[in-house]
Amino acid sequence: MNKKGEGEQFNWIFVIIAGGIILGFFIMFTFKYIELQEKRQDVDTVRFFGGKVISASSKLQVGSGGAAVDSNEQEGLRFGYFVDLGYKCAGNESTLLINKGRTAWYKLDDEVVFMDDEIRVNALDLWILPWNFPFYVTNFIYLSDPRTNFYFVKDQSTKEFVDNLDISSAFKVEKVDQNILSIKQNSKVVYFLNKVPLRETIIKLKGNLTSANFVYINMQKKEAQFFEDGKWSEAVKFYISDDNNGHLLGAIFSNNADNFNCNVNRALDRTKTIANIYSRRADLLGQLDRRSECHYNEISRSLSKYASGELLLVDVIKNQNLAGAGCIWVF
Amino acid sequence: MGILKTTGIIRHARKGQLQIQETILVIFIFIVLIMFGLIFFYKAQSTSIANDFKKFELDRVSVDFITLGDMPEFSCSKAGIRESCIDTSKLVVFSELINNKLYKNYYFDRWGYKNITIYTVYPGKNNIKCTTASADNCGVWDVYINKPSKITSKIIRDTPVSLYFPDKDQYAIGIMVVEAYNV
């Protein structure tokens, strides 16, 4: 009789264990299935975003003012779900990461993308601007969370420059003086001042805000610094010409010194490669078109120096590329 | 009679137990089958997703090559404004520049093992290979030649391209052929 009772107990234990295992399996499968669907969504995201948006944007022929896509417009960039977008640039390689790149990522070739290193969005504001330095190199692509408010902080010496700085209307920009600056969540503050703001000022301004980024731009030295990990980063040098401030705008849209520096270098490496081609092209044109008034040799020499790193020749080369008396345009 | 009745009851009870055990076994096997099915399903879906991504990357390479003419290394420009054509003088310069080791490595990182050749087809064909010396009268450009010694498979794609001759201010139509090799 006692054994019968013990037998029944064992039976129940067996039932509980077996049932637990089976239930556990089905619960585990549910979570795995959710993970699976997220992976599939990542691949769809990279196919749409990387393949269609970024790739197409980099090849698009746009005017000097660029082309912007506001997420609120009918043709706006909307995913329909939240996605963790990341941007990583190191060495000469840059990659767009979808959900930390677990399943899908988009390796960039010529495309130069300026954006925060990590954002969680369900839509994006996009601006494409051709970078001519002085010849066309690539399209710069600026991406931003539509919720971001940009604050350009100016002082007396930079007031004129900041007021005339053209940013696409797709982005929410306020140009303010330092003493009346007040920020909220999802802010990007860009300082155009003579001196870099104190660390304590930024910490106080940031307060408890979790999503606020700070950039300092020194227009005299053409350098940018980013407030990361509670302090200002090292200054990153950038290059602008009279009519092209692509790098400057890139600093506004970035929040990471390493990524920004890497992007600047990638763009400049491409520029030097293309300058070399134009230099040799100018030599070839000199052989095909022997008119002395065309000065192909002169521009070829300038381009050759430019290709070896003398980037300050940008305006000189631009002025030399004036096809006169029926000469062929070098670029 | 009492003994027979008891025996009958015992037999029915055993029969019932047997039935229950049978049912339990059936359900257990059924569940095991479902579990195997779900595991197989998960593995199949994971593989399908990974293949989707690989296919996307492959298609991307195809699109990049069809739009090769848009690269600033090749595209026409006048007064800094790009046009939808390939500048033949840039093709000549590029095909000579690519012999430089630095540029060869740079473009190998981008393009890998491929042959990219352009042939003029309109208004007429010209089989002369283009170099700096023959730039004014030629019709074949070996833009990028990097064929490996051992090939497992290859893909060939071609696309029409607009060719511009800056010295003559003339346009022609060519076919760009890309052979991609797998090692």
Added chain:
Amino acid sequence: MFKKKSQIEMIGLVIVVIILAVGLLLYVRFAVFREETNTQDSSIELAYLTNLMSSIFNVKVCESSPIKFDEGIGVCFQDGQICGENACDYLKGQTKDILGKLNLKKYKNYSIWVTRGNENKTILAECKTGILTHTTIVMPDKSHYTAYFRVC
């Protein structure tokens, strides 16, 4: 009798399991291994078509007074003449000549037409459906036209 009953039950069980297995296999075949619609191929097709259109539209026609094909499209819209002929008819002939020399195996029929506002002019009409691309033509007098190019 009991033996037959249990045998019948076993057969029933086997049938149920077989039906379930077949059902599962069909699901796997149609839900897991379904053929995805090939969205990337259309990008390649469109890029190819855009290249073809640019190639044709850049060509200069009429040796006596050369004019670019795309500018000729604008002249066609304005009912002008090229090489002493009606511009639209002239361009139609040139298109056929160019495509004949290109000898592309991929497509056999083409359509080209131009629009401006609500008006349109057809140069070649061989396709009602197919892949379509377009471009904006800016004439020397700064007027704009939209030229469409379709293949099938």
